[in-house]
Amino acid sequence: MDATFLMNSLWVMLGAILVIFMLGGFIMLEAGSTRMKNAGHIAGKTIFTFGLASLVFWAVGFGFIFGDNANFLVGLSNFFYSGAELEGMSLSSPVFFVFQLAFAGIAITIALGGFAERAKLSVYLIFTLLFSAIVYPVVAHWIWGGGWLAEHGKQDFAGSTVVHLTGAMAALAATILLKPRIGKFNKDGSANNIYGHNQVYTALGVLILWVGWFGFNAGSTLSVEDGFFGFVALNTNLAAGAGAVAALIISWMVMGKSDVPTMLNGALAGLVAITASCAFVDTWASVVIGLVAGILVFYSVRFFEKRKIDDPIYALSVHGAAGIWGTLSTGFFATPELATVGKPGLFYGGGFEQLGVQFMGVAVSGIYAFAVSFIILAVAKKLMGGLRVTEEEEIMGLDLSEHGSYGYPEVFMAEENKRLSS
């Protein structure tokens, strides 16, 4: 077995491990961005939905995306994947499988952001099952599995569309059907800030995501060839830094204080945006893409809030708005040298052609993800007597209502604990 095959396998294995570590980032980001009474639930559900998504991906997801005998929607082989080496791969097939499984796990995790602080536990289970089986794999097949968008030269290096936009559109469907959390909007239409309970968690979460993104983006080279992954990592880091700085400054200028969650969202928006373009653009363009993403996320959060759409963990803005911007950005900035998929962007004399393809990819993928997610949840709402816990349970918190114990027992059960330990 030649050294390149083994080095590719090693590199992508590291990538897969980093992407799975991103779930730790989401645990901290989501728990930190929500309230104490839901913290155990929020943190715990990330683990078991990833567990469930792993099993679904093994059973059908991988086969749908990359299988042979594909129809318009999906491929049809390699279900219940055995770990066998597949043909035509330049790295270990099980490594490639685990890497792809990790991406599917991130997509569902983003989607579930829209359910936060009010959906029933059973809804999490059912949506994880169906999203991982029939929403994510279709978009992934179209763009990465050799489907029709791939044939059109759609550029999405590591998944601004496939992972982030798909997840965000599912989150949008969920948050529309679930309706806003109690107390988020007043009768006059104005919004209250329901503060997350721990900014240290949020910051650690963002840092873990930043680190994991080197696996997400640079790992998507699927190869060590030319050491090109280093260039991808460099662009990734620049966009993240630019996003954080831009969001800090815009928040300071507009609000008079630099808001910590906004700045953290800026870093994430930079990362989401550069995900599509990291392999196709120059370093200065990465800085620009990140700066725009950092400003965009600030205004996007305001946009959704004004429309009375409650987005507790900012999934719509961070993964949706920045995901769209990132996907379109290659249509502007992809250089002739780097655009190994599709065509160069507008600013490099490529005209509007690639921009058009990118726009089409965003539109079709976004509509598909939104529509199917909406149907799944609308049907579930009917069959399950609602998606949402009762008003009483929501006020009590999902830790208690869905799991029967507090995430922070000593905070909520101070009296009982004192009795036990004395």
Added chain:
Amino acid sequence: MDATFLMNSLWVMLGAILVIFMLGGFIMLEAGSTRMKNAGHIAGKTIFTFGLASLVFWAVGFGFIFGDNANFLVGLSNFFYSGAELEGMSLSSPVFFVFQLAFAGIAITIALGGFAERAKLSVYLIFTLLFSAIVYPVVAHWIWGGGWLAEHGKQDFAGSTVVHLTGAMAALAATILLKPRIGKFNKDGSANNIYGHNQVYTALGVLILWVGWFGFNAGSTLSVEDGFFGFVALNTNLAAGAGAVAALIISWMVMGKSDVPTMLNGALAGLVAITASCAFVDTWASVVIGLVAGILVFYSVRFFEKRKIDDPIYALSVHGAAGIWGTLSTGFFATPELATVGKPGLFYGGGFEQLGVQFMGVAVSGIYAFAVSFIILAVAKKLMGGLRVTEEEEIMGLDLSEHGSYGYPEVFMAEENKRLSS
């Protein structure tokens, strides 16, 4: 130096780093599963016991496990390891050393789970010293260092027995000698639930452990050959996912609510169980092994609680019960193609032979680890005037009694802090 040697070194170095990172998982898992008043102590002791175990492993542990001139119990060379390349290795010897050191660090960390919330700090020091010198190295020598169990074809790919069961049996010895925490059991024999104080910590801890386990299991290939580590990683992830899902569902069915700590224990039990078998079984078998582990851990926790054995961090169930199941599982599921050590399992026509070897390995290793740990602690109890802090200190918390400061000063010293900052 050939490329394979260097790639093996690189891969196992990554593995070692991931296994050492698992200590971060234990810090969060253990701190989250126990009370606020002991949190600084629990978190801090993980660092210094790993530090001490590192020094002991360097001085004698490595030599006992892998040294030449071995007697029945241990090898006898390479003490105070210089970093020199050893003969017959297909990877850098210092890399192999650090990888093995990390495993020894995990074993003592598991063992100390049984001491939680009541043992004196000095007991931690002494037990770390002796466990790392004469308990763990003997079992590791028998199975991985070319000892008699290795000669019998004992299958334990990454340490369900060597690391997890050994640690758990030491924890059992400790928890028996230490007796239950104040308030755990009522006079009528019924048990109280002493809740851990932070489920976000616990969930992050489990995710870090999950990530680290790719180093633990897939790193144990000690080689990049054929990219086989990818297959091991795949099996590892499937078992973890299955364990989490199974524990969630069994908890929901039996208790009416899906308990978060139980679900998290399920993921860990899946990981512990697949540790022995990850390189020897098919992917579907990994799912089965994980599912069984997730159910097993739920009933095992109840089993120990009924017998009035107080196991604060579930070491006995997660690492003990699932460690035994994992070791035995290869006797059922090892395939003819993959069983490069020992024989195929019962379900593949291998008869009861391998199952017998596995059972013997579990029994002998478990008894050795329990007996020697028990003797060490029983002697220490005599010589040190007890293993346990006073009742007053236990109620006050070990942060204050053993270290002289609170882990959460602003919670416990609200008054004094306000004075200082005004």
Added chain:
Amino acid sequence: MDATFLMNSLWVMLGAILVIFMLGGFIMLEAGSTRMKNAGHIAGKTIFTFGLASLVFWAVGFGFIFGDNANFLVGLSNFFYSGAELEGMSLSSPVFFVFQLAFAGIAITIALGGFAERAKLSVYLIFTLLFSAIVYPVVAHWIWGGGWLAEHGKQDFAGSTVVHLTGAMAALAATILLKPRIGKFNKDGSANNIYGHNQVYTALGVLILWVGWFGFNAGSTLSVEDGFFGFVALNTNLAAGAGAVAALIISWMVMGKSDVPTMLNGALAGLVAITASCAFVDTWASVVIGLVAGILVFYSVRFFEKRKIDDPIYALSVHGAAGIWGTLSTGFFATPELATVGKPGLFYGGGFEQLGVQFMGVAVSGIYAFAVSFIILAVAKKLMGGLRVTEEEEIMGLDLSEHGSYGYPEVFMAEENKRLSS
């Protein structure tokens, strides 16, 4: 492209990722070591200062350190680095760039430790900009970029001087100009202990740093040659373990209780100290270097406190005192076989020559970093009407004063939150 080039790139990419992950360690270490009212600020600023430092390093830092046409202070090419392959490199240039960028990020993070709990947000921004442009790059150029200290054979394998001492001297300048926090010192000159608010955070932070240090030190081989990175990792781990154990014991002996933060500082001091020497000394010497560092940090903290220098996150002792000791240690312990840079140490018959070079390096680098940082901050103090928030803001906490929201809203806004959720 040959396999060694690709393996080097892969290894150093992993190193870079680990070093960037260290920022997560600093988030937890710093947040845990300070008070709740400043926690969101402390955690968040680590993200955006790294973002800003990344952009500065891309624009000018890298060119100053490693550029061609160097004058006495800096090099002068490769500004706004394009990602192009540079001449004479045995690994991917963008990978090398990201690795170096990460080091610059750690240096500014250490420096900002001296600003904790009282500096204005705008001061963070300005100092990050200038330190990253004209302080760190000069020292790094002198020692790693082929400057005059490199020509003298200065040994600093991974940056005890370049990163840790430079950061610590900037922190010293800051803490002198900012003056102590309110409540730190009494009128009679005695010191109060302003406790950090969360030892679990601190312990997790230290563990993350420990893990990241394998990238920092072993990654600094910049090569997989001979698998030598394993030896560097081994020395790193031994020194960290020895530092933790030594600090635990000295604290216990002197204070009667083993202090958790002291023990954690011991581990870090061991890591800082071995950073210079990890590639040049025997394993036993690593243990000695770590032991001395662990004891040194305990007395150093007392030393600064007695001189009424307020060092909230112990940057001066952990990175400064241990950084000096580590740099000098190679002058004692560097062996003839391993001293590929400079000369063997005093204990190996090298006489005082190397020790003299090490001392000169420490003195010149330390003075430069202190003096320039002091001037920057003194000028800023004039121009900005002070470096420090008002007394009222400091008491209120920087989360609210600098960012307009609490890091822990439910702790500080218990009343308002209850209203919202009911």
